Amino acid sequence: MKFSMRLPRVLQGLLLTMLTAGAAYAADAGVDQTELIARGRYLAKAADCVACHTAPGGKPMAGGLPIDSPFGKIYASNITPSKTHGIGSYTEAQFARAVREGVNVQGQRLYPAMPYTSYAGTTDEDIRALYAYFLHDVEAVDTTPPPTTLAFPFNQRWLMIGWNLLFLDRGPFIPVEGKDAQWNRGKYLVDTLAHCGACHTPRNVLMAEKRSLAFSGGQVGPWRAPNITSDPVSGIGVWSVDELVQYMRNGAVEGKGQAAGGMAEAIQNSLQYLSTEDLTAIATYLKDSVPVRSSADTRPAFEYGDVDVDFEAGLRAVNTGIGYQAAGPGYPHLTTGAQLYSANCASCHQTTGRGTRGQAFPSLAHNTVLGRDNADNLVNVILDGLHIRVGDEERLMPGFKDALTDAQVAQLAAFVMQQYGNPTVTVDEARVKVLRQGGDDAGAPLRRLMEWSAIAAVIVLALLAAWWKRRRHR
Ligand code: HEC
Ligand code: HEC
Ligand code: HEC
Structure with missing residues (x-):
């Protein structure tokens, strides 16, 4: 009797296993692979994998882009489905481990230049879609990126085990109870896939994001990624949801600001492709984020620039009755900030600094770049210019790196701040030199x-x- 009771139980177990496996198989075959791949493609856009995994002029996802770290250049890997050079032999579990835990198929720890601390929250469902996309829709490329060679001790990848213990939260995103679906979608996108904090959150001495100061402003090379917490003075608290959506979709909002540097790239490669629903979710979540205020800020950055004067008349030669006399201290030398502005910037931003009608060349007054307690991003955009492609529109501002000396840039930036922005900000030649060379040494x-x-x-x-x-x- 006992024996006969036991046998069916074993059989039952076996049957159950077979049934579950069968059901899973059927479910697998049932999921529309095309749909899964399309979802993976969208998620890869949201996560901006292409930004780092593509070298300038190189094949998409074939790696080779050197990413500056304070300890040397880290080369992004080939993540095309090449079996010999890419991730073609990864199983879904191995792919998940690389993306969420920063461990590749050889068991090597990845450097956090790969933002796996953000991607750690990716849901199993989204990992599955990403995997399907990478393995079946990305073109395989058989090339190996240059090896990453950092100085000792940073070349010891196993050191990341300790770092991960301190700073890597494991486990997929769990929706926060008491918040609605839109808010939670926003949090998932911001914290996980779109990794906004990778640039906008300050880092500690070990280069990990300071979670308690999330989104209160970070450093990306010479660029300052501003405070995007809900604070109405230091952050984006008084931007409307629509303005934030427009900024992420288009990179420019009249009366607020434009996007240059890494933000222009994030919009061009990634954010412009997100659905209005997802962008609205991001904006909704940001507007509800924990506010962080900097004591240096007294009003929102876009509020500066009320003086509406055309300074240029003062530069012109005046008719004294017995001939023309230069009003400025000698036109050919272009040494004052006003002269430098007149010669280099006024053709687009106008002598009033209010830009052109329609704002194709934007106003410098009421522009967040000019309302900070520092002129770093202004200097960066003068040196490097700005280039952004959104939809079928392209906007360009030339860089003046080769045309102007550090002293001239400092003088020009000080004038622009004085005339159109926060007049208390000073700019010196030494700061321009540091920014020209890539910014402060964050790894020191x-x-x-x-x-x-x-x-x-x-x-x-x-x-x-x-x-x-x-x-x-x-
Ligand atoms: C901010 C830059 C950046 C972004 C964005 C990024 N990666 Fe990476 N990724 C890297 C770098 C750098 C490495 C190499 C790290 C190293 O050598 O330690 C890497 C390594 C990897 C690896 C390990 C490959 C191997 O075999 O060693 C995988 C897999 C990977 N990334 C997948 C992805 C996917 C999928 C996405 C998008 C969801 C993504 N990455 C987005 C920078 C990035
Ligand atoms: C690669 C780094 C990087 C990433 C990733 C990034 N940003 Fe930015 N962001 C910047 C920089 C740099 C600026 C400043 C741009 C400028 O001054 O032109 C900026 C500016 C902004 C601004 C304008 C703020 C102001 O006061 O002018 C908003 C809003 C913003 N980012 C939101 C986001 C959101 C939301 C995400 C994630 C979905 C994100 N950013 C991801 C680097 C980044
Ligand atoms: C050929 C036209 C042109 C010239 C010359 C030019 N700009 Fe611009 N500028 C632009 C365009 C276009 C944008 C971005 C517009 C957009 O994205 O909507 C821009 C944006 C800016 C921004 C905002 C950048 C940001 O990070 O958000 C600042 C500040 C700026 N310019 C300052 C200057 C200064 C100072 C000079 C002179 C050294 C100058 N520009 C010369 C066309 C120009």
């Missing part, structure tokens, strides 16, 4: 910490050796 504190740890380790080892020697001599 960590390198110093490492040096001190190394010195401490050497001292401990020396003391141990001395103690050991004395013990042996006794």
Whole structure:
């Protein structure tokens, strides 16, 4: 009796396993692969995989783009489905591990230049769609990107195990209870796929995002990614949801600002392709984010620039009755900020700084770039210019890197701030030099910490050796 009871149970178990496997197989075959791939393509856009995994002029996703880190260049991998050079032999689980945990198929730890700390929240469903897209819709490319060679100790990838213990939250995104579906969709996109914090959140000495100050402003090379918390003074609190959606879709909002640097890239490669529903979710979540205020800010950055004067008449030669006399200190030398502006900027932004009608060349007054407590992004855009393609529209501002010296850029930026922006901001030549060379050395504190740890380790080892020697001599 007992025996006969047991046998059916074993059989039952077997049957159940077969049934589950069968059902899963049927479900697999039932999911429309084309739809899955299309969803994966959309998610890859939202996550902007192409931005880092494509070298300038290179094939999409074939890697090779050097990403500047404070410790040297980190080359993005080939993530095309090439079996020999890319991720063609990855299983879905291995793909999930690389994207969410930063461990590749060889078991090597990836550097957080790959934003796996953000992607950690990706849901299983979205991983599945991304995997389908990468394996079946991206063209395989058989090339190997240059190897990443950082100096010791940063070349020790296993060190990331400790870093991950400190800074990597495991587990897919779980919706926050008490918040609606739109808010949660926004949080998922902002924190996970669109990794806004990778640029907009400040980092600690170990280069991890400071979660308690999320979105309160970060550093991307020389660029300052501004505070985008809900704070009405330092952040985007007084931007409307529609304005935020327009900024992400188009890169320009009249009376607020334009997008240059990494933001222009994020919009061009990624955000412009998101559905209005998703962009609205992002804006809704941001407007409800924890506000962070900087004491240096007294009014929203776009509020500066009320003085509406045309300074240029003062530069012109005046008729004194016995001939023309230059009003400025010598036109050919273009040494004052006003002269530099007149010569280099006024043709587009106009002598009033109000831009052209229709704002194809935008107003500098009421522009967030000019309302900060520093002129860094203004200097960056003067040096590098701006180039953005959205839809079938392209907007371009030339860079003046080669045309103007550091001293001229400083003088020009100071004038622009004085005339159209926050007049208390000063700009000096030394700052322009630092920005021209790529910005502050963000890795210096960590390198110093490492040096001190190394010195401490050497001292401990020396003391141990001395103690050991004395013990042996006794
Ligand atoms: C901000 C830049 C950046 C973005 C965005 C990015 N990656 Fe990466 N990724 C990297 C870098 C850099 C590496 C190499 C890291 C290293 O060598 O430690 C890498 C490595 C990888 C690897 C490991 C490949 C291997 O075999 O070693 C995979 C897989 C990967 N990325 C997938 C993705 C996917 C999928 C996306 C989009 C969802 C994405 N990445 C978005 C920078 C990025
Ligand atoms: C690659 C880095 C990077 C990423 C990723 C990024 N941003 Fe930005 N963002 C910037 C920079 C740099 C600026 C400043 C641009 C400028 O001054 O022209 C900026 C500007 C902005 C502004 C304008 C703020 C103002 O006061 O002018 C908003 C809004 C914004 N980002 C939202 C977002 C959101 C939302 C995301 C994620 C969906 C995001 N950004 C992702 C770098 C980034
Ligand atoms: C050939 C026309 C042209 C010239 C010359 C020009 N700009 Fe621009 N500028 C633009 C365009 C176009 C934009 C971006 C418009 C957009 O995205 O909607 C822009 C944007 C800007 C912005 C906003 C950037 C941001 O990060 O949001 C600033 C500030 C600026 N210009 C300052 C200057 C200064 C200072 C000069 C002189 C050194 C100058 N521009 C010369 C066309 C020009």
